[in-house]
Amino acid sequence: MKKVLSIAGSDCSGGAGIQADIKTITAHKMYAMSAITALTAQNTTGVYGVIDTPPEFVGQQLDCIMNDIFPDSVKIGMVSSPLIIEKIVGKLIEYKPRNIVVDPVMISTSGNRLLSEDAMDALINKLIPLATVITPNLAEAECLSEMEIHTKEDMQKAALKLSGFYDGNILIKGGHLKSTADDLLYSNGEFIWFTGIKIDNPNAHGTGCTLSSAIACNLANGLDIKTSIQQAKNYITGALKAGLDLGKGSGPLNHHYR
Ligand SMILES: Nc1ncnc2c1ncn2[C@@H]1O[C@H](COP(=O)(O)OP(=O)(O)O)[C@@H](O)[C@H]1O
Numbered sequence: 001m002k003k004v005l006s007i008a009g010s011d012c013s014g015g016a017g018i019q020a021d022i023k024t025i026t027a028h029k030m031y032a033m034s035a036i037t038a039l040t041a042q043n044t045t046g047v048y049g050v051i052d053t054p055p056e057f058v059g060q061q062l063d064c065i066m067n068d069i070f071p072d073s074v075k076i077g078m079v080s081s082p083l084i085i086e087k088i089v090g091k092l093i094e095y096k097p098r099n100i101v102v103d104p105v106m107i108s109t110s111g112n113r114l115l116s117e118d119a120m121d122a123l124i125n126k127l128i129p130l131a132t133v134i135t136p137n138l139a140e141a142e143c144l145s146e147m148e149i150h151t152k153e154d155m156q157k158a159a160l161k162l163s164g165f166y167d168g169n170i171l172i173k174g175g176h177l178k179s180t181a182d183d184l185l186y187s188n189g190e191f192i193w194f195t196g197i198k199i200d201n202p203n204a205h206g207t208g209c210t211l212s213s214a215i216a217c218n219l220a221n222g223l224d225i226k227t228s229i230q231q232a233k234n235y236i237t238g239a240l241k242a243g244l245d246l247g248k249g250s251g252p253l254n255h256h257y258r
C-alpha cells in the first residue's frame with residue numbers, strides 16, 4: 001500500500017485541511033498520515049480561531065513519521081508561521097522524501113488569513129524550492145507573482161513570472177475564474193491546460209486541499225506529473241458534481257463519490 005503524508009492544519013468541520021486530505025488519500029485506497037501544523041476552529045461559514053502547533057512539535061511529528069513509515073509522497077498545506085516552515089524545511093532536507101506537493105495556502109475562500117504575512121519570505125525562499133509541484137489558486141498566484149490575474153492569458157504570464165524564482169512544476173488553479181474551471185500547468189517551458197466546465201455548486205470548501213492531496217496520491221503511484229494532475233482534476237470534478245450539501249455556508253465535497 002502506498003503511504004501519503006499530509007502536513008497541514010486541522011479543519012474541525014472536516015471539509016478542508018488535514019481532514020479533506022485524509023479522506024482524499026483514503027478514497028485513493030492509500031495509507032494516510034498527518035503532521036498537524038495548526039488547529040483551526042472553522043466551519044462552512046468561516047474561520048473563527050487558529051492555534052499554531054509549536055514548531056518543535058511539528059518536527060517531533062515528522063521524526064515519528066519519517067523514522068517509521070516513510071511516505072511515498074508528501075502534501076503540504078497550511079503552514080502559518082516562518083518558524084513552522086523552517087522546521088518542516090529542515091526535516092524535508094534531513095529525510096529527503098520524494099514527490100512533494102506544496103499548496104501555498106494563504107487565505108481561505110471565506111477571507112481569513114491562514115499564513116502570517118511574515119511567513120511569505122520563508123514560503124517563497126525556503127519551502128517552495130523543495131517542491132515537485134506548487135498549486136496556487138488565483139489569489140495565491142497573484143500574491144506570489146505580484147501581478148493581477150483576471151484571464152487565462154494572465155495565468156500564463158503569472159506562471160512565467162513564478163518560473164523566475166522556482167524551476168519546478170507550477171499549477172495555477174482556475175477554480176475562481178468567472179466562466180470556466182481551467183487549471184494551467186507550466187512545466188519544463190511548456191504550458192498545459194486542464195480544462196473543466198464550471199460546476200454550479202456553492203459547496204466548494206476544501207477544493208484546493210483535495211486537489212493537492214489527490215495529486216500527491218497519483219505521484220505516489222508513480223504517475224508522471226501531467227497524468228497525476230489530470231486524474232486529480234477528474235477526481236475533484238466528480239467530488240463537486242456529486243452535489244453534497246452540508247452546513248449553512250460553502251459546504252464540503254463528497255470525497256467518497258466513486
Ligand atoms: N465550480 C467549480 N467547478 C469545477 N471545478 C472547480 C470549481 N471550483 C473549483 N474547481 C476546481 O477545484 C480545484 C481547486 O481549485 P480552486 O477552487 O481554485 O482552489 P482553492 O480551493 O485553493 O481556492 C481546481 O482543479 C479547480 O479547477
Ligand SMILES: Cc1ncc(COP(=O)(O)OP(=O)(O)O)c(N)n1
Nearest residue numbers: 009016017108109205206207208209
Ligand atoms: C486548515 C485549513 N487548511 C486549508 C484551508 C483552505 O482550504 P482550500 O481547499 O484551499 O480552500 P477553501 O476551503 O478556502 O476554498 C482551510 N480552510 N483550512
